[in-house]
Amino acid sequence: MAKGEVSVREYDRERDVEAIEKLERSCEIGAGKGFSIVTNMMGDPLCRIRLFPLHVMMVAEVTGGGGELAGVARGCVKRVATGVGDGGTVLAGYVLGLRVSPVHRRKGIGLKLVESVEAWAALHGARHVVAAADATNAASRGLFVGRRGYAPAARLSILVQPLADVRPPAASSSSSRSDVRIERLAVEQAAMLYKRRFGGEPLCPSDVDAVLNAAPSLGTWMARFGGDGDGAWACVSLWNTCASYKLQ
Numbered sequence: 492m493a494k495g496e497v498s499v500r501e502y503d504r505e506r507d508v509e510a511i512e513k514l515e516r517s518c519e520i521g522a523g524k525g526f527s528i529v530t531n532m533m534g535d536p537l538c539r540i541r542l543f544p545l546h547v548m549m550v551a552e553v554t555g556g557g558g559e560l561a562g563v564a565r566g567c568v569k570r571v572a573t574g575v576g577d578g579g580t581v582l583a584g585y586v587l588g589l590r591v592s593p594v595h596r597r598k599g600i601g602l603k604l605v606e607s608v609e610a611w612a613a614l615h616g617a618r619h620v621v622a623a624a625d626a627t628n629a630a631s632r633g634l635f636v637g638r639r640g641y642a643p644a645a646r647l648s649i650l651v652q653p654l655a656d657v658r659p660p661a662a663s664s665s666s667s668r669s670d671v672r673i674e675r676l677a678v679e680q681a682a683m684l685y686k687r688r689f690g691g692e693p694l695c696p697s698d699v700d701a702v703l704n705a706a707p708s709l710g711t712w713m714a715r716f717g718g719d720g721d722g723a724w725a726c727v728s729l730w731n732t733c734a735s736y737k738l739q
């Protein structure tokens with residue numbers, strides 16, 4: 492292989508950890524306007540990988556580059572709901588944390604990394620592969636939709652609330668009403684709620700209890716209106732992502 496070419500292989504912690512840290516720092520670049528989120532995936536702080544027995548990290552190494560890594564992609568295989576109404580599940584692979592160094596972009600490295608994760612997932616029984624792409628990221632959508640033929644499966648919106656602007660609710664607000672009760676749910680209760688309400692939705696993970704038990708989880712709360720029967724309710728789960736996400 493000629494000097495300067497890139498080869499993809501599995502991550503080796505002993506030889507790659509410093510190079511991965513350098514790569515992650517080089518990718519900490521926001522959108523340059525408005526809000527953007529910079530993520531730090533070193534050590535899998537969001538537990539997106541380590542929860543699953545089947546997981547991998549692929550790295551793109553520059554030949555003759557003294558161990559320089561041009562890109563990285565993480566992947567896992569887990570069982571998720573099909574969403575077709577029969578309660579069925581399927582093994583799905585996930586492409587997570589795709590990074591390519593700014594100086595090595597537009598060279599097909601991202602494509603090589605995605606293909607390597609896809610091949611690994613297929614080898615471990617996955618029937619589909621899932622990836623998340625920002626709707627405004629033309630390069631990411633061009634890779635997954637344009638080059639690899641991925642199809643939209645779900646919509647996700649990330650909303651930002653500056654806590655400095657949050658004020659305590661007024662005494663007359665609904666949060667102080669006697670017919671609204673807020674309680675923290677045990678992990679088992681929260682998992683049962685999610686499975687009952689969303690278990691049939693496409694890509695709903697069958698191991699939601701493990702997700703709710705993961706280290707970053709701060710808990711799940713439910714608000715009930717009108718007693719314990721069939722009244723209205725709402726729930727929210729919180730995660731501590733301060734070590735993973737930075738806002739620019």
